[in-house]
Amino acid sequence: MSVRHRPDKMPDAEALHGPKAARPADRVGDSQWLAAIPHPAAILHVEGDELVVGSVNDAYLRNFRSARMNPETSVAVRAEWCRRMISFARSKKTAESFELRKDGGLGPEYFHCTVGRLPASGAIGERLLFTALDRTSDRVIERNLRRELLSDGLTALPNRTGFGEEIDDRLANGTWPEKAQFGIIAIDLSRFSRVNESLGPMAGDELLITVAKRLKSTLRQGDVLARIGGNDFAIFARLNNGLSDALHIVERIKEALNQPIKLSDLRIRVDCAIGCALAASIDEEPDDVVRKAQAAVKIAKRSGKIEIYRNGVLKEAQRRFSVESRLRDALAQGALKLAFQPLIDLQTGEVSGFEALTRWNDPDLGSVSPTEFIAVAEESGLITSLGRWAAYEAAQTLSRWDAKFGQPLPVGVNVNLSPIQMARDDVASMFEESLRFSGIAGDRLTAELTESAIVADPEKARKLLFALKDLQMSLAMDDFGTGYSNLASLHSLPIDILKIDRSFVTSMLEDRDKQVIVRTILSLADSLRLNVTAEGIETQELAHALQDLGCWQGQGYYFAKPMPESEAYDYWRARWNFETI
Ligand code: C2E
Ligand code: MG
Numbered sequence: 001m002s003v004r005h006r007p008d009k010m011p012d013a014e015a016l017h018g019p020k021a022a023r024p025a026d027r028v029g030d031s032q033w034l035a036a037i038p039h040p041a042a043i044l045h046v047e048g049d050e051l052v053v054g055s056v057n058d059a060y061l062r063n064f065r066s067a068r069m070n071p072e073t074s075v076a077v078r079a080e081w082c083r084r085m086i087s088f089a090r091s092k093k094t095a096e097s098f099e100l101r102k103d104g105g106l107g108p109e110y111f112h113c114t115v116g117r118l119p120a121s122g123a124i125g126e127r128l129l130f131t132a133l134d135r136t137s138d139r140v141i142e143r144n145l146r147r148e149l150l151s152d153g154l155t156a157l158p159n160r161t162g163f164g165e166e167i168d169d170r171l172a173n174g175t176w177p178e179k180a181q182f183g184i185i186a187i188d189l190s191r192f193s194r195v196n197e198s199l200g201p202m203a204g205d206e207l208l209i210t211v212a213k214r215l216k217s218t219l220r221q222g223d224v225l226a227r228i229g230g231n232d233f234a235i236f237a238r239l240n241n242g243l244s245d246a247l248h249i250v251e252r253i254k255e256a257l258n259q260p261i262k263l264s265d266l267r268i269r270v271d272c273a274i275g276c277a278l279a280a281s282i283d284e285e286p287d288d289v290v291r292k293a294q295a296a297v298k299i300a301k302r303s304g305k306i307e308i309y310r311n312g313v314l315k316e317a318q319r320r321f322s323v324e325s326r327l328r329d330a331l332a333q334g335a336l337k338l339a340f341q342p343l344i345d346l347q348t349g350e351v352s353g354f355e356a357l358t359r360w361n362d363p364d365l366g367s368v369s370p371t372e373f374i375a376v377a378e379e380s381g382l383i384t385s386l387g388r389w390a391a392y393e394a395a396q397t398l399s400r401w402d403a404k405f406g407q408p409l410p411v412g413v414n415v416n417l418s419p420i421q422m423a424r425d426d427v428a429s430m431f432e433e434s435l436r437f438s439g440i441a442g443d444r445l446t447a448e449l450t451e452s453a454i455v456a457d458p459e460k461a462r463k464l465l466f467a468l469k470d471l472q473m474s475l476a477m478d479d480f481g482t483g484y485s486n487l488a489s490l491h492s493l494p495i496d497i498l499k500i501d502r503s504f505v506t507s508m509l510e511d512r513d514k515q516v517i518v519r520t521i522l523s524l525a526d527s528l529r530l531n532v533t534a535e536g537i538e539t540q541e542l543a544h545a546l547q548d549l550g551c552w553q554g555q556g557y558y559f560a561k562p563m564p565e566s567e568a569y570d571y572w573r574a575r576w577n578f579e580t581i
């Protein structure tokens with residue numbers, strides 16, 4: 001047939017598909033037909049349970065000969081291909097298409113395969129015509145586009161979504177020995193926000209890029225590193241020996257991050273928290289394992305140790321999450337309250353002040369302990385607003401008490417400061433404003449801080465403490481004895497009071513060691529000319545013992561539990577001037 005001879009007509013269907021044309025082998029050999037097809041093609045048939053490959057073209061040889069395929073995966077690819085061919089041959093279908101992925105020399109290759117039927121020829125029964133269109137470049141373009149969506153522009157690592165896809169790919173296409181499992185290692189750069197705040201976002205970016213490079217150098221073949229959040233990285237790792245493999249990787253990560261990082265002309269040491277979660281089997285949902293690793297890293301941030309996910313941690317993380325979101329609402333709606341616990345002058349029995357302690361009774365969560373919500377507030381950054389509220393409210397309470405009494409009460413209020421709040425907020429102006437708004441003299445407020453606040457940034461703490469002294473405030477070192485007890489810094493800082501932690505006080509009469517500690521703190525305070533408050537006085541006996549030791553002030557359930565503002569006022573009123581302990 002020639003189109004040229006019939007210019008006004010479409011090609012005759014009969015001429016293309018008629019009975020003669022349908023039996024090309026009558027005139028042209030199989031291999032000649034196949035040679036005319038530009039992409040891989042083969043004629044096959046099934047004999048018993050076996051697939052027999054008859055004629056093939058050059059393109060087929062170039063792409064599908066075993067020698068051209070990755071030996072590790074070629075067996076599996078071939079088996080899958082044979083299975084499809086045989087099941088098609090046995091079916092009633094006239095044609096079928098499917099995608100075949102195989103590993104080529106330059107990475108994965110993708111073929112769009114079709115198989116159709118050819119009439120029987122001679123002794124051989126029905127034959128199949130297999131053709132494969134190379135779709136690798138389409139897939140590469142698609143993949144690159146997807147990669148942009150799935151990767152982090154700064155470090156070029158997969159982002160959270162990309163991480164999930166990479167893991168799925170590794171799990172579906174990698175070889176997984178029977179004992180192998182996978183693990184996720186989550187890494188959180190602890191002081192990253194401080195770099196951003198103090199050196200600017202460019203330095204922050206530079207730090208992230210360097211950390212990404214260093215973490216990459218710890219990977220083994222097949223591991224995947226991703227940046228799954230602002231300062232959160234995660235590694236997917238195949239573990240042949242369970243936890244011990246994971247811990248090896250952790251060691252390498254620590255080593256890699258141990259060297260200081262140069263940012264412009266500064267050298268910065270990056271601290272990181274590391275949490276791991278191991279999948280129970282390779283069928284476990286990877287997203288769940290990532291979440292578990294993130295829960296573990298949250299705990300690691302608090303504990304300062306490497307944390308391995310335990311059952312129940314996710315529940316804790318969920319609880320923290322709900323505490324955080326309810327606390328945010330409580331702060332916005334003014335639902336927090338201050339309770340006041342009296343501080344008693346142990347020599348006269350008078351109420352010399354109160355410690356303001358935050359109380360939170362949530363409609364859903366019930367009464368949440370300050371130990372729990374303060375930790376959540378510190379972790380989430382809510383501590384700055386909580387701290388501001390507490391300082392303001394404490395000063396306002398004093399002003400309401402003064403108004404009720406008709407003149408300033410001879411008592412002050414102690415306000416707790418969190419180290420995180422001291423690092424992030426301008427605490428001096430916070431107190432200055434609170435005092436100004438309520439018209440209260442500075443000497444009526446005492447700030448209670450902890451040793452860790454000073455250790456974290458001694459110079460900053462020093463400036464703040466002197467600024468608070470300029471406001472005439474008093475300064476108390478809370479929970480004394482439990483921290484680093486840096487005596488040198490105690491001496492050079494304008495601290496007025498040491499509050500002995502109740503873990504030493506409460507059981508001091510039964511425990512000689514604790515008694516020795518209390519005595520030592522008292523004599524240390526004496527030589528540094530500091531006043532001492534003993535926390536956790538639960539019995540009269542203890543109150544008397546501390547009085548005998550010359551301790552200045554006491555606080556504890558023996559005198560009173562923390563109470564609401566008006567009860568605290570009545571308590572002071574009742575004990576004013578004529579009380580003995
Ligand atoms: P803290 O500052 O050491 O406060 C003393 C804690 O000991 C209070 O616990 C108080 O109720 C408790 N306590 C007092 N006397 C006794 C006693 O005789 N026996 C026993 N067993 N306990 C006693 P609370 O109110 O649960 O507060 C716990 C911690 O939470 C506080 O320890 C403080 O560090 C923190 N906190 C509370 N409110 C605030 C706040 O507004 N801001 C900040 N930054 N921290 C706060
Ligand atoms: Mg305190």
Ligand code: MG
Nearest residue numbers: 478479499535
């Ligand atoms: Mg304390």
